[in-house]
Amino acid sequence: MTDTVEQIIAVDAHETDVLDPRTDAPAGKEPVTMAPVDLGPIHVPTPVVLSPMAGVTNWPFRVLCEEYGPDGLYVAEMITARALVARNPKALRLCRFAPSERIRSLQLYGVNPAIVEQAARIVVDEDMADHVDLNFGCPVPKVTRRGGGSALPWKTDLFREIIQRVVKVCSAANIPVTAKIRVGIDHSHETFMEAGHIAQEEGCAAVTLHARTTAEYYGGHSDWSRIGELVGALDIPVFGNGDIWGADDALEMVRETGCAGVAIGRGCQGRPWLFADIRNAFAGSDERVNPTLGAVCDVIMRHARLLVEFYDGDERMAVHDLRKHIAWYLKGFPVGGTTRRAFMECENLADVERETSRLDPAITFPERVKDKPRGRVRFAKKVHLPYGWLDSRVTTHEERETLFGDDPMDAGY
Numbered sequence: 001m002t003d004t005v006e007q008i009i010a011v012d013a014h015e016t017d018v019l020d021p022r023t024d025a026p027a028g029k030e031p032v033t034m035a036p037v038d039l040g041p042i043h044v045p046t047p048v049v050l051s052p053m054a055g056v057t058n059w060p061f062r063v064l065c066e067e068y069g070p071d072g073l074y075v076a077e078m079i080t081a082r083a084l085v086a087r088n089p090k091a092l093r094l095c096r097f098a099p100s101e102r103i104r105s106l107q108l109y110g111v112n113p114a115i116v117e118q119a120a121r122i123v124v125d126e127d128m129a130d131h132v133d134l135n136f137g138c139p140v141p142k143v144t145r146r147g148g149g150s151a152l153p154w155k156t157d158l159f160r161e162i163i164q165r166v167v168k169v170c171s172a173a174n175i176p177v178t179a180k181i182r183v184g185i186d187h188s189h190e191t192f193m194e195a196g197h198i199a200q201e202e203g204c205a206a207v208t209l210h211a212r213t214t215a216e217y218y219g220g221h222s223d224w225s226r227i228g229e230l231v232g233a234l235d236i237p238v239f240g241n242g243d244i245w246g247a248d249d250a251l252e253m254v255r256e257t258g259c260a261g262v263a264i265g266r267g268c269q270g271r272p273w274l275f276a277d278i279r280n281a282f283a284g285s286d287e288r289v290n291p292t293l294g295a296v297c298d299v300i301m302r303h304a305r306l307l308v309e310f311y312d313g314d315e316r317m318a319v320h321d322l323r324k325h326i327a328w329y330l331k332g333f334p335v336g337g338t339t340r341r342a343f344m345e346c347e348n349l350a351d352v353e354r355e356t357s358r359l360d361p362a363i364t365f366p367e368r369v370k371d372k373p374r375g376r377v378r379f380a381k382k383v384h385l386p387y388g389w390l391d392s393r394v395t396t397h398e399e400r401e402t403l404f405g406d407d408p409m410d411a412g413y
């Protein structure tokens with residue numbers, strides 16, 4: 001997570017308000033009926049996924065989301081395979097789950113097939129997870145410039161080898177593996193169709209498609225028609241991802257694409273109750289959670305306490321982690337700059353409690369931000385790739401030598 005809280009607030013206050021959020025979906029559309037999805041032995045009654053988000057989807061946040069939508073799939077943020085293999089304490093912390101989590105779902109990231117395989121072996125041997133997702137969607141320059149994330153499916157040999165090795169290790173323990181991909185590097189270098197087929201051939205239980213290219217980063221609106229194309233081409237379940245800001249968007253994506261389920265990223269930042277809304281929508285109910293400011297403050301305090309547990313009692317670390325969430329929780333509420341700044345200066349639980357107690361609990365949820373875009377929304381300035389990456393769809397010996405010596409331990413979003 002490289003954004004500062006100030007950047008998040010700035011983005012939330014300005015850029016997201018001018019996007020077309022697709023939330024004004026015409027009423028009277030045909031009803032959507034969703035079937036449960038099975039990923040190997042894992043049964044997902046409501047096919048909604050918390051999309052992995054670095055710096056966001058650690059277990060405290062996942063627990064909150066799962067409380068609102070108890071039968072979806074909640075994926076941890078990506079763990080760098082090399083960091084796990086090196087037993088980096090930060091990486092190990094990110095691999096922790098709360099006892100209440102129904103499905104322990106980890107995401108691995110890596111470029112070197114041997115290292116990713118080793119990481120998968122640790123996960124299996126130490127019974128660290130029930131499900132492994134592989135990250136082939138990260139657009140961040142420090143990742144793609146090393147051939148990782150969304151740059152990787154361009155090299156079909158490397159992509160296939162990573163999946164093959166991880167599936168082999170995980171299938172021995174009956175752990176399903178899924179792949180998360182983007183449309184491609186840009187529209188002249190699309191990879192999703194081939195990547196989807198490879199993932200299916202190599203035994204992935206499902207694929208999630210974030211319907212943007214690397215070049216599109218988080219800008220504009222994702223192109224859901226690409227999700228529909230992939231659904232039509234594959235036999236395994238496809239989860240659609242991109243720009244679901246409210247339950248109606250989830251219904252609309254399913255109607256438009258026929259996807260087996262939806263994956264939610266930014267839409268649930270500061271709104272873990274979105275999972276209740278989507279669960280209701282998928283069950284044919286119009287009931288939605290629209291918490292008052294008082295109810296939001298209760299969620300903030302609960303989130304804060306869970307984070308203190310996550311950080312082994314270190315309130316300062318917990319409250320620093322919470323800051324970005326507070327900015328998201330308060331988005332759109334009539335809370336002045338002074339109060340927002342006071343939250344950003346909190347150093348312990350008592351500080352957060354004091355600031356929340358100053359807010360008017362009766363204030364209703366702001367219509368202005370309901371089901372509207374939030375979080376990062378930028379286009380990429382430029383896609384960073386290893387030298388000569390686009391020249392061929394397979395890796396050369398030299399490329400492998402260079403890449404594998406340089407698998408970043410601190411790759412992040």
Ligand SMILES: Cc1cc2nc3c(=O)[nH]c(=O)nc-3n(C[C@H](O)[C@H](O)[C@H](O)COP(=O)(O)O)c2cc1C
Binds near residue numbers: 138
């Ligand atoms: C702050 C942030 C961190 C992210 N971290 C990850 C990650 O660790 N792994 C991953 O596969 N995708 C990651 N993503 C991408 C999301 O999972 C999701 O694919 C993307 O945000 C599009 O979905 P959305 O429109 O619902 O946000 C991240 C996105 C954001 C905004």
